[in-house]
Amino acid sequence: MTYKAWGIAAVAVLLFLGSAFVGMVGLVPAEAGAAEKLLVCGPCSGAFLSTASRVVEELGCSDRVVVVRSSCLGPCSQGVVIAFRGEVYSNMTEDLLRTLLEATFSDDTDAKPAN
Numbered sequence: 001m002t003y004k005a006w007g008i009a010a011v012a013v014l015l016f017l018g019s020a021f022v023g024m025v026g027l028v029p030a031e032a033g034a035a036e037k038l039l040v041c042g043p044c045s046g047a048f049l050s051t052a053s054r055v056v057e058e059l060g061c062s063d064r065v066v067v068v069r070s071s072c073l074g075p076c077s078q079g080v081v082i083a084f085r086g087e088v089y090s091n092m093t094e095d096l097l098r099t100l101l102e103a104t105f106s107d108d109t110d111a112k113p114a115n
């Protein structure tokens with residue numbers, strides 16, 4: 001194999017691994033029928049994990065949303081940080097999360113709370 005062929009193969013492998021990583025962390029929409037990941041930043045917002053799980057349970061959407069601890073989502077030091085459907089939300093509260101999920105699943109649009 002030539003150096004050029006090795007280079008093309010390496011780029012293909014990196015693209016495959018990169019797309020797998022993006023899907024793994026939930027930054028792209030979930031496939032139809034699969035529970036969507038609601039990421040909670042573990043390093044700065046880990047205490048919100050139980051709250052998020054409770055809200056998901058109370059709204060009866062645990063078959064559609066799974067709460068997952070993540071690594072840093074970016075806006076550190078801006079209160080509770082979560083990500084859902086490719087959007088990162090800072091200063092999240094229980095009420096805002098409830099509003100986000102209710103809006104999302106009432107009409108299943110890209111409705112988002114003010115942030």
Ligand code: FES
Binds near residue numbers: 041044045071
């Ligand atoms: S540590 Fe939570 S957003 Fe960076």
